[in-house]
Amino acid sequence: MKTQNLNGAKLGGLEKQTSPIGGSAAAPEGTRLESMTVRRIMGTEIEYGISVPGQPGANPMVTSSQIVNAYAARPELSKGGRARWDYEEETPLRDARGFTYTGALYDPAENLADEDSGLANVILTNGARLYVDHAHPEYSTPEVTNPREIVLFDKAGEMTMAEAALRAAHTPGIGPINLYKNNTDNKGASYGAHENYLMSRQTPFADIVAHFTPFLVTRQIYCGAGRIGIGQDASEHRFQISQRADFFEVEVGLETTLKRPIINTRDEPHADAERYRRLHVIIGDANLAEYATFLKVGTASIVLSMIESGAFDGTLGIAEPVAELRAVSHDPTLKHKIELRNGKRLTAIELQQSILEQAEAYCGADADPDTREVLDQWAYVLDALARDPMELADMLDWPAKLSLLDRYRERENLGWGAAKLQAIDLQYHDVRPEKGLYHRLVARGKMKRLLTDTEIINAMTEPPSDTRAFFRGRCLARYPSEVVAASWDSVIFDVGADSLVRVPMMEPEKGTKAHVGELFERCEAAKDLLDIITAD
Amino acid sequence: MAAKDSGGQSQSQRSRQDADAEATEAAVDPEIAERHEAITEEVDDLLDEIDEVLETNSEEFVRSFVQKGGQ
Numbered sequence: 001m002k003t004q005n006l007n008g009a010k011l012g013g014l015e016k017q018t019s020p021i022g023g024s025a026a027a028p029e030g031t032r033l034e035s036m037t038v039r040r041i042m043g044t045e046i047e048y049g050i051s052v053p054g055q056p057g058a059n060p061m062v063t064s065s066q067i068v069n070a071y072a073a074r075p076e077l078s079k080g081g082r083a084r085w086d087y088e089e090e091t092p093l094r095d096a097r098g099f100t101y102t103g104a105l106y107d108p109a110e111n112l113a114d115e116d117s118g119l120a121n122v123i124l125t126n127g128a129r130l131y132v133d134h135a136h137p138e139y140s141t142p143e144v145t146n147p148r149e150i151v152l153f154d155k156a157g158e159m160t161m162a163e164a165a166l167r168a169a170h171t172p173g174i175g176p177i178n179l180y181k182n183n184t185d186n187k188g189a190s191y192g193a194h195e196n197y198l199m200s201r202q203t204p205f206a207d208i209v210a211h212f213t214p215f216l217v218t219r220q221i222y223c224g225a226g227r228i229g230i231g232q233d234a235s236e237h238r239f240q241i242s243q244r245a246d247f248f249e250v251e252v253g254l255e256t257t258l259k260r261p262i263i264n265t266r267d268e269p270h271a272d273a274e275r276y277r278r279l280h281v282i283i284g285d286a287n288l289a290e291y292a293t294f295l296k297v298g299t300a301s302i303v304l305s306m307i308e309s310g311a312f313d314g315t316l317g318i319a320e321p322v323a324e325l326r327a328v329s330h331d332p333t334l335k336h337k338i339e340l341r342n343g344k345r346l347t348a349i350e351l352q353q354s355i356l357e358q359a360e361a362y363c364g365a366d367a368d369p370d371t372r373e374v375l376d377q378w379a380y381v382l383d384a385l386a387r388d389p390m391e392l393a394d395m396l397d398w399p400a401k402l403s404l405l406d407r408y409r410e411r412e413n414l415g416w417g418a419a420k421l422q423a424i425d426l427q428y429h430d431v432r433p434e435k436g437l438y439h440r441l442v443a444r445g446k447m448k449r450l451l452t453d454t455e456i457i458n459a460m461t462e463p464p465s466d467t468r469a470f471f472r473g474r475c476l477a478r479y480p481s482e483v484v485a486a487s488w489d490s491v492i493f494d495v496g497a498d499s500l501v502r503v504p505m506m507e508p509e510k511g512t513k514a515h516v517g518e519l520f521e522r523c524e525a526a527k528d529l530l531d532i533i534t535a536d
Numbered sequence: 537m538a539a540k541d542s543g544g545q546s547q548s549q550r551s552r553q554d555a556d557a558e559a560t561e562a563a564v565d566p567e568i569a570e571r572h573e574a575i576t577e578e579v580d581d582l583l584d585e586i587d588e589v590l591e592t593n594s595e596e597f598v599r600s601f602v603q604k605g606g607q
Contacts, residue, residue, distance in 0.1 A: 049601070060604050135603070136606050187603075189602075190606065407579055426598060440586075441582075
């Protein structure tokens with residue numbers, strides 16, 4: 001089924017797979033991962049809320065496709081025919097615990113959304129993927145190596161969505177479509193903001209479950225996006241810290257759309273599976289605030305590094321993670337005490353402080369600058385949260401949103417059930433600069449930023465330089481007519497020969513600018529490039 | 537399902553207390569009074585802007601934001 005996505009006839013005669021980008025003659029296993037750093041291969045994928053004003057019944061698969069196709073009309077994406085997604089290596093039903101799921105709840109055809117089912121997909125010149133997943137437009141960042149670049153490409157995704165909506169609105173026959181970078185409609189539906197972290201295959205999965213869970217349950221205190229409404233259908237009108245907390249029902253599992261687990265077990269590395277696993281984290285909120293995203297992925301990467309080297313002793317295990325996840329989210333005063341397995345009770349701040357202390361000890365004084373910055377900001381926000389979360393109204397999403405809501409509520413004397421407040425909650429996430437309330441705060445200089453708009457606009461088209469996303473993005477930019485398909489770990493060319501040429505990229509840190517940048521300047525045609533990289 | 541409104545939270549109560557304390561202080565220090573006034577004006581300005589950009593019919597806007605589930 002997968003291979004039919006390509007020009008079927010030619011694929012039958014697929015040429016021998018070339019290997020220069022993904023050669024397995026790499027550094028000895030684990031060398032990079034042993035260093036105590038926040039740096040690792042990572043990325044995010046965000047499903048956006050989609051709405052046609054006045055038409056709640058509009059088919060979201062159709063409107064999401066309109067969004068993606070509108071963006072695909074950009075000159076650099078439309079000049080050579082659109083490259084398709086190569087599903088060759090995708091196995092979303094493989095479970096990290098060692099078995100492949102065969103249950104009836106999952107429909108692979110539904111999971112592998114693609115053009116054959118009429119859903120749009122476009123691979124961008126920055127190495128990102130913009131496509132329709134389920135009933136939402138989704139943006140997957142290219143692979144990057146550090147948290148700052150996650151913020152950069154995550155925000156580039158947001159701008160991409162804003163531009164896509166603008167382009168759609170100017171397309172004849174398509175009305176206005178609004179997009180929201182949030183995670184729930186407050187009527188029972190939730191959609192994801194996922195993170196991906198490449199890890200050493202050697203780390204036992206049980207260690208990840210044991211030590212990553214307490215971190216995930218409590219990190220919402222700095223990366224929650226805020227929500228009015230308790231319960232999946234928001235039937236109780238009250239503010240909570242996280243958009244997603246009420247939608248998680250089990251501790252560990254493979255599902256992503258129902259019975260969502262705190263630790264997701266999908267084992268689909270998009271890389272050499274002998275060496276790597278890709279930890280698929282599904283529990284985060286979509287963040288607008290740059291520092292919230294920075295901390296979300298930065299702290300996670302450090303904690304995973306510690307798990308990989310066995311730094312945790314297990315004393316932070318939470319007795320009932322799912323219940324505590326909600327309890328923490330439901331208490332914006334941050335006073336709630338979490339019960340640990342050993343009977344101790346800690347607030348989320350205290351638990352995070354304990355992880356941070358261990359991280360400081362683990363990383364040491366000689367942490368690299370990227371790691372240092374995460375540790376310093378982590379310490380700063382935990383201290384500020386302990387004093388008064390509203391001190392972070394200029395830095396993190398939920399305090400920014402709660403601050404707006406509190407002021408508005410007081411001036412208008414409104415209860416939490418007021419439609420105006422719910423509208424503010426929703427419109428905080430509107431991607432349009434002139435309408436989104438987060439963006440209005442930024443325009444007033446009320447939010448601390450890590451990046452400039454110029455950097456973000458540049459990242460909409462320029463790939464990161466130090467991962468295989470560079471190769472993918474440059475191939476699409478340089479040889480748009482010859483690239484017929486691509487995926488996270490491949491680029492497939494049609495250079496006029498009898499068969500297609502598939503370049504596998506099983507090593508995410510190969511295909512970088514340092515590695516192949518000069519080739520793109522030298523090679524006028526894709527054929528020249530292929531001649532060189534397949535020569536040895 | 538019955539909607540419940542829990543009313544104020546201790547969070548906002550605390551910020552109100554802070555505001556009250558500031559107001560008392562402001563009465564004795566004209567510099568702080570001026571700064572306080574500037575902040576209040578700025579907040580008012582921000583809330584006015586929210587009123588301007590907020591979708592016109594909040595109730596309809598919120599009700600019609602219906603999503604199919606996702607991941």
